[in-house]
Amino acid sequence: MRRISILIALSICMLCHVKANNALTHDTIAIQTASPSQLHKESTEKKFIKPEALGFKIKKIDVPKDYYNFITDDSCENICFLSADSTADNTKKKKKQSILMTVKRISDDKLLYRKTFPWKGQKYILSKTSLTELLFNNTTITDFATTAQLFEQKSVHSYLGYANDKLILCSRNGISENAKVTAYSLTTGKEVWQQKKLLNVNYGMTYCQPIDEVSDYVVSGDLIRINWETGDIKKLDCKTAITNKKSVLSSVLVGAAAGVVGGMMGAPIVYYPVYRMTSNNNNRSFFYAPSPYRTVGLNSNILQNSGKNYFADLNSLHCFDDDMNETWNVELPEKATRSEILLKGDTICMVNLALAIYGNGGAKPMEKPYVATFSATDGKMFSYQPMEFENQNVISCFSSNDQLHLLFPNREAIYNTITNKMDIVDTDTTLIGSFKYYIDEGQLFKLDSNNTFSEIKPTKNTLPIRTNNGYVVNLKNGKPTILANPAEAYRTIASHDDMTFVVGQRGKFMELWLLKNGEAALISDRLNSVRTKHRHLVLCLDNGKIQVLSY
Numbered sequence: 001m002r003r004i005s006i007l008i009a010l011s012i013c014m015l016c017h018v019k020a021n022n023a024l025t026h027d028t029i030a031i032q033t034a035s036p037s038q039l040h041k042e043s044t045e046k047k048f049i050k051p052e053a054l055g056f057k058i059k060k061i062d063v064p065k066d067y068y069n070f071i072t073d074d075s076c077e078n079i080c081f082l083s084a085d086s087t088a089d090n091t092k093k094k095k096k097q098s099i100l101m102t103v104k105r106i107s108d109d110k111l112l113y114r115k116t117f118p119w120k121g122q123k124y125i126l127s128k129t130s131l132t133e134l135l136f137n138n139t140t141i142t143d144f145a146t147t148a149q150l151f152e153q154k155s156v157h158s159y160l161g162y163a164n165d166k167l168i169l170c171s172r173n174g175i176s177e178n179a180k181v182t183a184y185s186l187t188t189g190k191e192v193w194q195q196k197k198l199l200n201v202n203y204g205m206t207y208c209q210p211i212d213e214v215s216d217y218v219v220s221g222d223l224i225r226i227n228w229e230t231g232d233i234k235k236l237d238c239k240t241a242i243t244n245k246k247s248v249l250s251s252v253l254v255g256a257a258a259g260v261v262g263g264m265m266g267a268p269i270v271y272y273p274v275y276r277m278t279s280n281n282n283n284r285s286f287f288y289a290p291s292p293y294r295t296v297g298l299n300s301n302i303l304q305n306s307g308k309n310y311f312a313d314l315n316s317l318h319c320f321d322d323d324m325n326e327t328w329n330v331e332l333p334e335k336a337t338r339s340e341i342l343l344k345g346d347t348i349c350m351v352n353l354a355l356a357i358y359g360n361g362g363a364k365p366m367e368k369p370y371v372a373t374f375s376a377t378d379g380k381m382f383s384y385q386p387m388e389f390e391n392q393n394v395i396s397c398f399s400s401n402d403q404l405h406l407l408f409p410n411r412e413a414i415y416n417t418i419t420n421k422m423d424i425v426d427t428d429t430t431l432i433g434s435f436k437y438y439i440d441e442g443q444l445f446k447l448d449s450n451n452t453f454s455e456i457k458p459t460k461n462t463l464p465i466r467t468n469n470g471y472v473v474n475l476k477n478g479k480p481t482i483l484a485n486p487a488e489a490y491r492t493i494a495s496h497d498d499m500t501f502v503v504g505q506r507g508k509f510m511e512l513w514l515l516k517n518g519e520a521a522l523i524s525d526r527l528n529s530v531r532t533k534h535r536h537l538v539l540c541l542d543n544g545k546i547q548v549l550s551y
Contacts, residue, residue: 049521054514057550062109064102067544073126076536076548078112079104080126085116103131103144106548113144125162127186132167134159139169141189151189160205161286163228164214166192170199170288177202183231193231198224203241204290206297206357217302218286223311225324234324238313241296244359292359295366300339300350305376312339312350317374330379334386337366340397344417347382348374349404355393365393371404371415371422383420387413398438398463405463409434412475425478432480433469443492444472445502445515446484453490453502453513453520456483470505494532496551501537503530509542523549 051058063070067083085098103113103126113131125132130150132141139159141151157171158179165186170179179199183192199205200221207219214229223236290296300312308327311318314335319327338355341348349371356366370386389408396407406413412435414423429435444464445453456464462474462483470486490504490513500515510527513520524539531538537549 048525049514049523051523051549054521059106059109059548059550061104061106061546061548063544063546064100067102070546071124071126072106072531072533072536072538072548073128074533075128076533076538076550077106077128078126079106079538079546079548080124080131082124101131113142113147123159125167125186127165130186130189132162132186139167141167141184141186149189150187151184158288160199160288162186163216166228168228168286172201181231183228195226195231195233197235198226198231198233199288201288202291202294203296204294205286205288206240206290207299208286209302216286219297219299220288223299223302223313223318223324236311236318236320236324236326238299238311238318239315240299240313241290241294242298242314244293244295290357290359292361295356295358297338297355297357297363298336300336300341303341303343303348305343308376310341310343310348310376312336312341317341317348317350317379319376319379328379330374330381333372333381333384334370335367337393338363340394342397342399343376344399346376347417348376349399349417350374351394351397351404351406353394354389365391369394369406369413371406373417383417385415385420385422387422387424395435396437398440398458400458400463405438407435407438407465425475427475427478427480429467429480432471432473432482433467436466436468439464439466439472442495442500444484445490445492445500446472446488447490447504447513448488451520451522453515456489493530494535494537494551496535499551503527512537512539 061079064081064083067081069082070079072079081102083100083102085100097119098116099119100116101114102111104110105112117133120135123134125134129145130141130143133139137154137156139151139153139157140149142149153169155171157169160168160170160181162168166183167186168181168183170181172179177200178196179201180194180196181198182194184190185192198220203221205218205220209217211217211225215225215227218224218226219240221238221241223238225234226232298314303310307321309320309322311320312332316329316331318329321327334352336352338353340351340353350373352370354365354367354369355363357363368387368389370384372384373382374380375382392408394406394408398405402416402418404415404417406415410429411424411426414425415421439456439458441457442455444456444466446456447453456472458464464472464474464483466472470489471482472484472489473480473482487504487506490502492500492502494501498516502513502515503510506525509525510530511525512523512527512530514523524541526542527539528542529540531540535551537551539547539549541547
């Protein structure tokens with residue numbers, strides 16, 4: 001069994017509206033909150049286990065007074081706190097507020113750096129040795145051991161992200177559609193490489209899939225393979241965007257009435273990029289807002305199999321090798337939006353999700369979903385099955401035996417790849433909440449009344465679905481059977497070897513459990529949040545204290 005998660009575009013939509021307001025919470029784990037009526041009584045007493053007794057290292061951090069946010073570097077060696085500067089006048093009469101930044105070493109709680117900054121909505125990046133401050137028109141890298149400024153750039157630019165201890169910035173290259181993308185070392189502040197053909201500012205950068213520790217696939221009009229160490233790129237010609245004619249017409253009418261002020265139509269000078277880095281170091285994720293006049297994200301995932309790679313865009317299904325040399329491409333039966341492709345034997349199954357990114361307005365439904373199958377050898381099309389659903393996109397896919405399951409907010413479509421028959425099952429989701437995603441192995445566990453855990457996973461007769469209200473259900477003849485209520489469902493946030501860490505909401509606070517060799521140990525039941533950093537968990541306790549657990 002294999003689950004294909006359809007979260008990239010939805011994450012982008014969410015980040016466009018949320019991330020811009022708080023750039024320091026990208027590694028926070030969000031957990032569904034259960035109402036008091038959903039909480040079940042426990043029949044046995046909980047047994048706490050100290051992390052030290054399990055062989056873990058635990059570091060307690062003496063936090064600054066009234067801190068309101070913090071960040072850590074990727075290896076969890078240092079932590080940086082942001083708090084209001086008690087010595088500054090931060091009343092409403094003052095237009096400029098000040099923040100106090102405190103950097104500490106986690107291993108011994110030693111103070112490394114402290115400074116007061118005027119608050120201008122800037123973002124910060126913390127590395128092992130430096131602190132990067134990002135403003136719209138100024139970027140600095142400071143060595144907090146010596147307080148020396150390693151790098152400063154006073155010009156209009158956009159922050160694209162950071163990868164492999166490098167800061168990635170981009171700036172407009174004159175009137176060209178291509179932006180200059182430059183990588184700077186976070187250790188020395190020196191330029192490492194510059195690439196002028198990576199980012200098309202009209203199309204933005206709306207997709208990323210990891211290849212290895214230093215390379216990714218990204219989409220900026222074309223499909224691009226980039227090495228973040230060297231800046232080297234290879235391209236596959238694709239069509240992943242179209243002009244949004246309604247937006248262009250609106251801008252023309254507004255421009256005719258009010259006059260055009262600077263810039264070029266369809267290519268704004270100023271962009272507001274959004275960045276997300278997951279807890280997996282080899283799963284970097286970049287997003288750069290496209291032009292408001294472009295509809296983008298009309299592409300699939302990259303399917304890799306035995307030296308061959310498959311990728312779908314607006315018009316075609318492509319097969320290419322690791323050097324981006326195209327073996328073949330075939331025309332799709334109908335123009336596609338965002339799509340998912342997966343391999344079943346020698347057959348490629350493509351699901352058109354009916355989803356696109358409308359300029360910088362986020363992800364929205366587009367056109368109608370469909371399923372098509374092709375030969376993985378030469379691209380010959382075997383079948384095509386459209387679905388007549390207006391304004392509803394597929395939110396999750398799951399492949400099981402000869403069936404392809406497609407999830408919508410309040411229905412499921414089941415496609416038989418042998419008979420090419422499609423069954424549609426509508427469901428009343430009023431009580432449980434609309435569907436969210438299919439659950440695969442290792443993702444979710446149920447806490448029973450005797451404080452034991454059982455894994456919720458697909459079986460021959462069960463395909464678990466998570467709902468927006470936190471329930472876990474199984475669909476049978478269109479009727480959802482509840483497998484776990486919100487208070488019983490615990491989500492995996494980290495795993496290593498035979499260890500699995502799960503979190504769940506219990507009333508006002510979160511619980512963190514360790515599952516190992518069939519045993520469960522409760523580590524904490526009074527958490528406000530948990531952040532994951534590779535083999536570290538940053539625990540934010542209910543009293544404002546912070547602990548770092550290393551495993």
